[in-house]
Amino acid sequence: MKGYSLLELSIVVVIIALLMAGVTMGNTILKKAKLYGTIKELKEIESAIILFKEQYSAYPGDFSNAYYYFGVDDLCGTESQCNGDGDEIIEIGSKHNSEVYRSFQHLSSAELLKQYFSGVWGERNSVIQATIGGNYTLIYDENFNNIIKLGAEIAISGQTSDGSLLFPKDAEKIDQKIDDGMPLKGDLRAKSGTNTKNEDCITKPFYNVIFESNESCIIGLKI
Numbered sequence: 001m002k003g004y005s006l007l008e009l010s011i012v013v014v015i016i017a018l019l020m021a022g023v024t025m026g027n028t029i030l031k032k033a034k035l036y037g038t039i040k041e042l043k044e045i046e047s048a049i050i051l052f053k054e055q056y057s058a059y060p061g062d063f064s065n066a067y068y069y070f071g072v073d074d075l076c077g078t079e080s081q082c083n084g085d086g087d088e089i090i091e092i093g094s095k096h097n098s099e100v101y102r103s104f105q106h107l108s109s110a111e112l113l114k115q116y117f118s119g120v121w122g123e124r125n126s127v128i129q130a131t132i133g134g135n136y137t138l139i140y141d142e143n144f145n146n147i148i149k150l151g152a153e154i155a156i157s158g159q160t161s162d163g164s165l166l167f168p169k170d171a172e173k174i175d176q177k178i179d180d181g182m183p184l185k186g187d188l189r190a191k192s193g194t195n196t197k198n199e200d201c202i203t204k205p206f207y208n209v210i211f212e213s214n215e216s217c218i219i220g221l222k223i
Contacts, residue, residue, distance in 0.1 A: 035170060037131035038150070039177050042221050045128065045136060045148050048112040049223050055110065059146060059223075061090045061103025061138060070109035076102065076119055089140040092121075101126045103138040127160060134165040141220055144189060151193055151218030164193030164201075164215045171217040172207040178221065183207050187222045 052060050056069070064086030067079040076082035077096060084090075084099045091099045098121050105119035118125050128136045134152040137160055141147050152163030166174070171190050175181050183190035183202045192201040193216060199208055201217035208216070 031170075034132040035173055039174055041128070041131060041136070042148060042150070042174075042178060045113075045138075046221060046223060048107050049138070049148075051112055052107055052110055058084070058086060059088060059090055059103070059138075060106035060110075061099035061101075062086060062088060063106055066102070066106055066109075070106065075109060076105055081119070088146075090138050090146050091140060095122060096120055100137055100139045104128060121160065130165075132165070132170075134163065135161055137161040138223070144220060144222060146223050147220035148223055149218065149220045152195070152215075154194060162194045162218065164196045164217065166190075166201075166217040166219065167212050167215055168199075168201050168207040168217055169209045169212055171201065171219055172209060174219060175207075181207075183217075188219060189222075190217045190219045192216050193218045 049060060056063055056065075058064065062084035064083050066076060066084065067082040070076050071079065071082055081097045082102065084102065090103055093099055101117075101121040102119045104113065104117040104127060107113045108115060108117050115128070116125060117127070120126055130136055130150055134150060137149050139147065139149055141149070149161045150165065151161035152165040153160050154163040171183070172181060175183065175186075175188050175190065179188040180186040182205060184205050190201055190207065196216040197214045199211040199213060199216055202208055203210070
C-alpha cells in the first residue's frame with residue numbers, strides 16, 4: 001500500500017489551514033456586517049421617531065390622538081387600545097393596550113416604517129427583529145427616559161428585549177459609532193441583561209471587554 005509523501009501531507013496541511021483561515025475571515029466579515037446593520041437600524045428607528053414627534057408632537061405609542069389618525073378599518077384596535085395616555089412615557093400596559101407595542105404600529109401607520117406591526121405583545125410581528133439577533137422595543141427606562149432598547153427576547157410581562165444579547169466588546173463598538181463609547185453616560189447606554197451568566201456587561205465606568213466568555217449586554221438609545 002502506497003503511503004503519502006511528506007510533500008503531499010504538507011500540501012494537505014496547507015489547504016486545511018487556508019480553509020480554516022477563510023472560515024475565520026468569513027465569520028469576522030459577517031460579524032462586522034451585523035454590527036453595522038445594527039447601527040443602521042438604530043439610526044433608522046431614531047429618525048422615524050424624530051419625524052413622528054415633529055408631525056404629531058407625541059411619542060409613538062404614547063400618542064393620545066392616534067385613533068383619530070390611524071383607526072381606519074380597525075387598523076390599531078379600539079380607541080382605548082390604539083391611543084396612548086399622552087404622558088410622554090412609553091409604558092408596557094396590558095397585552096392589547098401597551099404603548100410599548102403600539103409604538104411600532106403607530107410609526108408604521110404614519111408610514112415612517114415599512115413593516116406591518118400587530119401592536120400586541122407576544123405576537124410575532126409586534127416588534128422589530130434585529131439583524132444581530134434579539135429585537136428592538138421602545139420603552140421608558142426610569143433611569144434614562146424613553147429609549148430604543150436592543151436585547152434578546154425574554155417574553156415575561158411584555159419585557160421582550162431584556163435578555164443578554166451582545167458581547168461587551170460589540171456593545172462598545174456600537175456605542176463608539178453612535179455615541180461616546182461609554183456605557184453609563186451619553187445617549188447610548190448599556191447594562192447587563194436579565195440572563196447574564198458569567199461576567200457583567202460593565203466594569204465601571206467602562207465596558208467589560210477583558211472577559212468575553214458570554215453575551216452579557218443590552219443597550220438603549222435615548223429618544
